[in-house]
Amino acid sequence: MSGLMGLTWRLLRGGGRRGLLGAVLTAIAVAVSTALLLFAVTANLAFQSRADREAWRNPVTATGKAVAIEAVHTDYVRDSAITVVDLAALKPGTAPPPGLDRFPVPGEVWFSPALAELTVSLPADQLAHRFPTKIGGTVGDEALVHPGELVAVRGQAPDSPLMTAPADGRPPGASVPSGAAIAPTKISGFTGEPTQTAEVYKALGLIASVLMVVPLLVFGGAAARLTVARRDQRLAALRLVGATPGQVVTMTVAEAVIIAFGGAVLGTVLYGLSIPLITGIEIAGGTWFVSDAWPGVLPVLAVLVAVPLLVGLSAVVGLRRVVVSPLGVAKRETPPAMRSVRVVALLAILAVVPTLGVGVGAGVIAVVLGLAFLAINLVGPWVIGLIGRITARTARRPARLLAGRRLMDDPRAAWRTVSGVAMTGFVAGFIGFLSPDSGLLGNANATDLHLSVPSSQVAEATAGARERLSAAGILAGIDVGGGEGGTKVLTASLQERDTETVDRARTALDGLVPGHGATLDADGELSNRLLGDIGTGTVTVLAVSFLVAIASAGITAASSILDRRQTYALLRLAGTPLEVLNRARRAETLIPLTVMGGGAIAIGVFCALPFALSAMNLTGAITLSVCVALGFAGVVGAGAASAPLLRSVTANPAPRPD
Structure with missing residues (x-):
């Protein structure tokens, strides 16, 4: 050995x-x-x-002896979410939650680094007045979703109004979206469960x-x-x-x-x-x-x-x-031609696609997409061999004839050159079609603050809202509308909609209803942030795919020249101009690229149809157009970059004894 x-x-x-x-x-x-x-x-x-x-x-409701009470709600400042966690210990020596050195005592607050900085930089009537003045410490990274997250953990007494507030119709401990208010819940520890939003992002990450x-x-x-x-x-x-x-x-x-x-x-x-x-x-x-x-x-x-x-x-x-x-x-x-049974595998996978839908698990979708990828990779060389035979039969110029013969002789090598862009076409067809349009959800109302109020406290809350807003010098109309689960919605229509006024109004209304903060329609997380993140993910996935495609095209183009250097040298020795060889190389790439790239985009769009919210939107159309343009430009550029190597290997056309 x-x-x-x-x-x-x-x-x-x-x-x-x-x-x-x-x-x-x-x-x-x-x-x-x-x-x-x-x-x-x-x-x-x-x-x-x-x-x-x-x-x-x-939080998960305690099944045994409870050690603490936890309530969570989301507040906002400068259109950014603040996660506010209220904790009350039920017995001495209760272990603190992640990121805290000790359990917070009643009347103190712990800030994440970003929120601590923000409370200092903004006027107190826009943010700091919402929290106790006694600072307990800093929330550590192990309790934060990301470095700039705004989190406040407040200590409360077990019998405080906030920790005894009634539920809003959602069972304590139920899985909730990030940002949804969670009623006071007795817990036996800070284990918790992943939020619905976290599960959505994990599923999207798996598919990406x-x-x-x-x-x-x-x-x-x-x-x-x-x-x-x-x-x-x-x-x-x-x-x-x-x-x-x-x-x-x-x-x-x-x-x-x-x-x-x-x-x-x-x-x-x-x-x-x-x-x-x-x-x-x-x-x-x-x-x-x-x-x-x-x-x-x-x-x-x-x-x-x-x-x-x-x-x-x-x-x-x-x-x-x-x-x-x-x-x-x-x-x-020349090796024997590949069999058309490869096409059957692709058709079998595509036959499964219409049975999928939004309710199907991310794992199943990921498996089907992976199999579709592999089927395209399996069919690619067979289709290129077919393209080569058609090109050779219809050729009227030497360059096209050489390209067709090369595609027939080694379709696998030709597929390696264009496979990256073809795979990128599939990705673009799939996620480009699903890219949400910026106007999908319409324009959210940006002048009305809403506050959920128990039906039994409507009169008291309405009077308190008028008094607080008036004391803060904020002009607003107060109205009470319908709600659900024994609650009403108090709406404060602001006459001014600048950011500072909105934050002052949020601060003025803070604490009016324990466990609930005033929100705008535009504050909804899943209806805004998630769609924006899908757009960011689309750009990231396509950028990665393009990097692979262009690197693949450039590397395989250079490798192809090294593989065929003796053939190119013999063609030059026979009198074939270098320009004819370059045109043949371009045709050998662009002809299968056009067919396979277009076919891969069509397959990607077909796989996206079961999950489409509506017809193709402008964003998706632009994404697809940019993908096609960059894909062709990248492959053509990669081929042009390897032209000096072709000139080098044909500089001395004498046969080599290798």
Whole structure:
């Protein structure tokens, strides 16, 4: 075995300048795949970490002896949400919640760092007067969803009006959206449950990861087959001089794993360097802690092991011809055409799509999307082979004839060049179609503050609201409308709608109804923030997909030239102008790109139909248009960037004895 490894290492080092360039291209491809794979894995772990840090604010009713009472509601300042948690201990020595050094005593408040800074910077009548003047301490990071989150934890007495307020119709301990008011709940600890909003973000993160990870796995597998023609020729020669199939497989795996491991390490370093940029992405109301952007030692080690194994497996899969027919490889015989059964797999997956819908679990959707990705990757080479036959038969110019013959001869290599953009087309077709339009929810009322009031306290609350607003110098009309669950809605229609006046009015009305704050229609989290985050996620996923697509196109274009350098040299020796070869390369890329890119977009749109809220909106149409334009420009640019390499390998057209 040591002899085989030594021979593999010598062949890898002795491949010459162009052999080294091929190894570098493979390592770069693996590095890009590894970095983005770490990003996708980290995103899911980060959403889970956020859900865990937020869970203590969604209390679970005590089944045994209760140790504390917890109530939660959401307030607002400068149109930003403030999570206010009120706690009352039922027995001495109660353990504090996460992020606090001790349990808060009645009459004191603990601020998150961002809220503490805000209470100092804003006038007291806009924020600070809503909270006690006694500061207990600072809420730690382990209790915050994101670094800039506004959180206040107030200590209360168990018999205070706020801790004995009636429920608003929601059972204590029930799963609630982030930001919804939670009535006082007796608890036995701060374990809590994930909020509905946290579960939504986790599901969206899982689907987004599939949209990124599957193309990355395809790209990583394709990286193992870069410069495959050169390697197959070398291995076929070894088979013809007596190497056994097992020795050939061992050498192939060893070579692929050595290169891939180096690329995986490089990709991990690149990901580590990009962490400051990743933490700046705003999702769910804020940025990320550095700990969220680092997946941990075990996930990193798992990726460092999995990526080289995937590359080695992909390299072995392509060895069948070398092992079974080394003479055919050495003679450069055209491999047999692929069978149309590949199309059946894609059609079978698409037949399942109409059965999906909004109520289907995120795991099922992720599996179907992943299978659709893999089916497109399976069908791609077969379609390109068909395109090659049609192109060759209808060719009227030498460049088009050369392109058609190349597509027929090696459709897999042609697919590797355009697969990145085709996969990006699928992603764009899917999430571009689902991108919510900015006017989907209409324009929220921005002048009326609403306050939920128990029906038995309407008269008292109405008089108190008028008195408080008048004392603050705020002109507003007071009205009481219908509600639900034994409550009414008190509405204060402000005559002025500047931010300062709204915050002063919120402060004036604070505490009027224990456990409830005055809100605007525009304060709804799921109706505003979530739609904005879907747009941010769409841009992030497409940016990652484009990075993969353009890197894939550029690397495979250069690798293709190295694979065919002897063919290009012989064509130049026969008198073929260099411009004809370049036009053939462009046609060999753009023809399948047009067909497969358009087909992938159509499949993505079809997969999105069961989840569409309405017909295609302007945002989705613009997203698709930009995707198509950038995809074509990226592939054309990648092909143009490799033109000097073609000129270099054909500079001396004399046949090489390799």
